[in-house]
Amino acid sequence: MNESMMGKELTALVIGGGPAGIEAALKIACGGYRVVLVEKESEPGGLLRKLYSSFPRWENPSDRIGWMVDDLKRNKQIEISLESTVESVARTDNGFNVTLKNTATGGARTIDVQAVVLATGFGLMDLSAYGEYGHGIYPGVLNSLEFEERLREWSRGLGKAPKAVALIQCVGSRDRSKGYPYCSKVCCMYSAKQAGVVKDLFPEAKVYVFYIDCRAAGKGYEEFLREVIEKKHVRYVRGRPAKVLPDGGRLLVRAEDTLIGIPVEFTADVVVLAAAVVPHPETAALAKMFGAPVDEYGFIDHDLRSHAKCADRVFFAGGCGFAVDTESALSQGAAAAAEVIALFNGNG
Ligand SMILES: Cc1cc2nc3c(=O)[nH]c(=O)nc-3n(C[C@H](O)[C@H](O)[C@H](O)COP(=O)(O)OP(=O)(O)OC[C@H]3O[C@@H](n4cnc5c(N)ncnc54)[C@H](O)[C@@H]3O)c2cc1C
Ligand code: SF4
DSSP states (O other): OOTGGGTOOOEEEEEOOSHHHHHHHHHHHHTTOEEEEEOSSSSSOGGGGGOSSBTTTTBOHHHHHHHHHHHHHHOTTEEEETTEEEEEEEEETTEEEEEEEETTTOOEEEEEESEEEEOOOEEEOOGGGOGGGTTTTSTTEEEHHHHHHHHHHHHTTOSOOOSEEEEEEEESTTBGGGTBOSOOSSHHHHHHHHHHHHHHHOTTSEEEEEESOOOOOSTTHHHHHHIIIIISOOEEEESOOOEEEEETTEEEEEEEETTTTEEEEEEESEEEEEEOEEEOHHHHHHHHHTTOOBOTTSOBOOOTTOSSEEETTEEEOGGGTSOOOHHHHHHHHHHHHHHHHHHHTTOO
């Protein structure tokens, strides 16, 4: 006999309303179970709401997430709790007593849930460790997420058109001295996308990408990168710039082209830093409340027997586990939902 047949209506709590959390919520609801989705912002959608375009198909990410949010809001099995987060958790015999806090009103309420999906996503590292690039000092130096907003403004005709843009990859990532030895996986692709968008908006602009390696492993990714280089004429320079300096209202990027072994200088209006992907600081605290393990960086770790399970009745999906592209976040959301449904059906 499954848990619902024992006379109790089963509810899953999904924490985080980005693509991973929304996909998990929609699929659990499809399975016939109730969902409470908690999102700390005033709108669901996660990072996709902030992106201007997306690899590998140059789609408008707001369209895609907009359709998902519409489905979410229409679904009667799903209750959405915005501007809310988890304040405390107590384990019960078959689940959890979870106290949710509304950060706008300060109000709190406690709900009973029988499974949890953590889907809190990732953020970008604080770039103050890279004083040599001047983020936070020179207004033209932006991190990749800030640059998505700049692209959006440019596309609306706002702001001054750039004559030149430099994008620097692997900032923080693969740098043991800064504590992020891993590859952040998505930044080669989103840097290529951003460089390509600049050329679409301003065909006369010079666009340079400084790279160490180009990692484009995914369906259509290599072709996307080739299109950016060969059809949109973005220049790729192999080398990590040593310094960004102010230069008469513009920015001077100093680097070494390591393929030909000569120093290069490039003057740009905007310098974009592809900062290392990091977990949100509250993810580790949430994981602890639910008894889920985190790795040395604070990303959620999975149970060896399942890639979506991290503790008894606790599952996770998307960027809170590590850097993911949107397709993977969606697949992981669906996988977490399948685990919850199997548990509720008595097969988990
Ligand atoms: C600059 C940049 C460009 C990118 N471009 C692309 C692209 O072109 N194509 C592509 O495939 N991928 C791209 N990505 C990756 C894409 O953004 C991610 O794959 C996707 O957003 C991951 O979804 P997610 O649901 O795991 O996390 P998120 O989208 O980050 O969503 C997590 C949600 O959880 C909420 N949350 C966090 N903590 C709490 C809490 N404690 N309580 C309640 N809610 C909480 C957040 O507010 C957020 O809404 C890009 C990423 C960046 C940084
Ligand atoms: S994905 Fe590319 S830019 Fe990002 S850390 Fe890995 S190699 Fe560097």
